[in-house]
Structure formats: C-alpha cells, structure tokens
C-alpha cells in the first residue's frame with residue numbers, strides 16, 4: 001500500500017468542503033437495486049469502498065454510469081450470485097446487498113464478510129432479522145445462501161442497535177408482505193438518509209432516527225434521485241485537525257446537528273466552535289484540556305471519531321480516560337501514537353492518556369481508516385517527519401484527503 005510522508009505544518013487554516021457520507025452511500029447503493037427503474041445518486045464520494053460496491057452491483061447485472069460525484073444505476077435482470085466475487089471480501093458493507101436482493105429476487109448467494117482489524121464484526125443480528133422476515137439461511141464453506149419466495153413482515157428486537165443490521169432489515173422489509181417493526185434500532189443519521197431514499201422510491205418507512213422503526217411493505221419501488229447527506233465523520237476529522245494544530249477552519253457542507261457529540265466534547269476541552277445551518281467554524285487557538293470519552297451508539301460519541309480524538313488528547317493538559325464500547329479492538333492507533341511519544345496505558349476497552357507537550361515524528365502504520373486519519377493529525381503536530389504506511393485504508397473512507405489537508409496548509413506527500 002502507498003505511504004504518506006508528513007512534515008509538521010504549523011496551524012491548518014482556511015476552508016474545506018465536506019463530501020457526501022460513505023456510510024450513507026453504501027446502503028443506498030444496495031437499496032437502489034430494489035427500484036424498477038433508474039436511480040441517480042448525487043453527492044456520492046467516489047472512494048475505494050464506493051467503487052467496490054458499484055462493481056458488485058454491476059456483477060449482479062445492474063447497469064451503472066459514474067461521473068465525478070454522481071452514480072446512475074439501472075437495476076435490470078439481476079442475478080443473486082456473488083459467489084467467488086472478490087470485492088465482497090474487501091468490503092464488509094457488501095453484506096448490505098442481502099436484504100435488497102431477498103426483497104427483489106428472493107435469493108442471494110454471498111461469501112461471509114470478513115472481520116477486520118477493529119473487531120470480529122459478526123452478522124448474527126442481520127441474519128436474525130432476515131430469518132424473522134422468512135428467509136431460509138444456509139451457511140457452508142464460508143458462503144451464505146439466503147432464499148425466500150416472499151418475505152413477510154414481523155416484529156424484530158435487535159440485541160444491539162447495529163447500524164448495518166438495522167439497514168439490512170429495513171431494506172428487506174420495504175418490499176415484504178405486511179408491517180415490520182424494528183425495536184432497539186440504530187438511530188444514526190445514515191439510517192434516516194436511507195429511509196428517505198426508500199420513501200422517495202415509494203416505500204413506507206416511519207420512525208427512522210428513533211429506536212423504533214416501522215416499515216409497511218409495498219409491491220414495487222421505483223428508481224429516484226437522491227442527494228447523499230454530508231459525511232459527519234470526515235467533518236469531525238477536520239474539526240480535530242483544526243483543534244490539534246491551533247488553526248482556524250471553516251468546514252462547509254455539514255449538518256451541525258449530526259456532529260453534536262463531537263462539538264460538545266471540543267467545547268468541553270476549551271475549543272471555540274461556531275456553527276451555522278450548513279457550516280462549522282473551529283478557532284483552535286486555545287489550550288487543549290483533558291476530558292473523558294466513552295463511545296456509544298448515536299447520538300452518543302461516535303466510535304468513528306475515537307481515534308482522532310485520542311490524538312488530540314495525547315497533546316492535552318492533563319489525563320484523559322477513553323472507553324471504546326462499540327468495537328473490541330479499536331485501540332491499535334494508540335500503540336502507533338506511543339511510537340510518536342504519546343504517554344498512553346491501554347487496559348482492554350479502556351485507555352488512559354496522559355497529555356504531553358508534543359509528539360515526535362516516527363514511522364507508523366494505519367490499522368483502519370479512522371486510525372489512519374488519527375495518525376495524519378498526529379503527523380501534522382509532531383516534531384520532525386512522520387511516515388504512515390498502509391494509507392490505502394484512508395482511501396476507503398476519505399475523498400481527496402491529502403488535497404483537502406494540503407489546501408489548509410498541511411505538508412503531506414503520498415509515495
């Protein structure tokens with residue numbers, strides 16, 4: 001994988017435009033195959049994960065046209081066969097195709113999604129939900145065969161408010177017979193965006209964004225045009241970059257409401273945050289105080305911002321406690337930060353970060369896409385050069401990351 005060479009840059013200053021949300025786009029691309037006609041998805045970040053999802057839809061038989069940030073999908077004569085289709089292994093979100101395929105053609109044959117660095121990431125809640133809607137499930141040789149002549153609405157309680165399981169069940173239920181109720185559903189903004197798209201296709205989803213979602217199945221869905229919401233995690237990453245480098249950044253094309261847990265934590269540690277209807281302004285000149293972070297399902301503090309915030313706390317005044325409750329192995333970036341001089345003790349899902357005056361440049365490696373972003377921020381403020389390996393992870397989740405950072409004054413070179 002390619003590398004970043006990062007030199008310390010002083011403060012980041014200027015304006016950055018946030019791209020569409022990867023985690024909203026991926027389920028929406030999956031849902032698009034349920035439409036009878038063409039869907040046009042706008043504000044789509046054309047990341048590695050987006051291309052992998054598109055290639056999966058093409059493999060199934062859909063016709064796609066991709067321009068800068070718009071994807072046109074014509075879902076005609078789909079097969080359900082994804083056996084031996086490599087990108088499924090590369091992209092966990094590929095499993096989100098199961099619900100739509102079951103709804104549209106009644107069968108899907110797909111390899112078990114792999115785990116990844118941050119955790120095992122099982123799909124038991126997805127399968128529990130699809131089974132409750134009537135799907136027959138057969139698992140062998142690392143593949144899953146799902147089939148169902150006609151899905152039937154049901155009441156489903158999620159043991160954990162899983163984002164992916166909520167999305168998969170919502171999509172399958174949108175064309176099932178009768179009503180489905182999902183209780184203890186995830187409430188992330190990306191789920192509300194998916195529900196909006198399904199409703200604009202002619203679906204009947206209510207309660208998205210709350211922990212109880214009702215879906216009345218319909219016989220047909222049509223294609224439609226959809227504008228993807230902004231990526232709240234990309235926005236949060238730039239907010240942290242401004243705070244860490246004591247810069248002033250205007251972050252445009254955001255929905256501030258989606259960033260409330262991050263904004264309130266930044267204000268808590270002394271960072272000045274202004275917000276308008278579609279922008280957030282960070283004035284990071286003030287000292288960074290310590291605080292405690294506990295990741296939780298939305299609207300709690302997002303796990304996808306834990307790594308970036310840990311970098312900030314590693315150069316704060318005082319001691320912070322960070323607890324990761326969502327994934328069982330999402331502290332690998334802390335070991336890399338320690339190579340840069342950070343004073344951190346890790347104990348299971350809790351870490352204690354003793355702020356230091358400054359980090360020092362080192363050779364480190366990204367272990368997942370948010371860890372990669374955290375290490376880039378560390379490189380911006382460290383003394384001396386930092387080299388980050390495995391930045392392919394970043395390409396999966398951040399659109400034109402180094403261009404946007406360098407436009408703000410960073411000094412990042414990709415080799």
Ligand code: EPZ
Pocket residue numbers: 022023024026092093119120121122123124125126127160161162163164165186303304326327328369370397
């Ligand atoms: C989505 O992953 C996001 N990915 C993740 O973003 C994000 O970290 C996560 O939600 C939590 O917010 C996309 O939307 C494509 P989950 P997802 O199902 O759906 C357990 C990023 O950096 N679980 O809410 O896979 C699971 O093991 C990525 O952009 C089960 O036990 O997350 C985990 O501990 C990383 N059984 C917890 O729930 C299941 O069937 C949260 O998983 C499903 C999940």
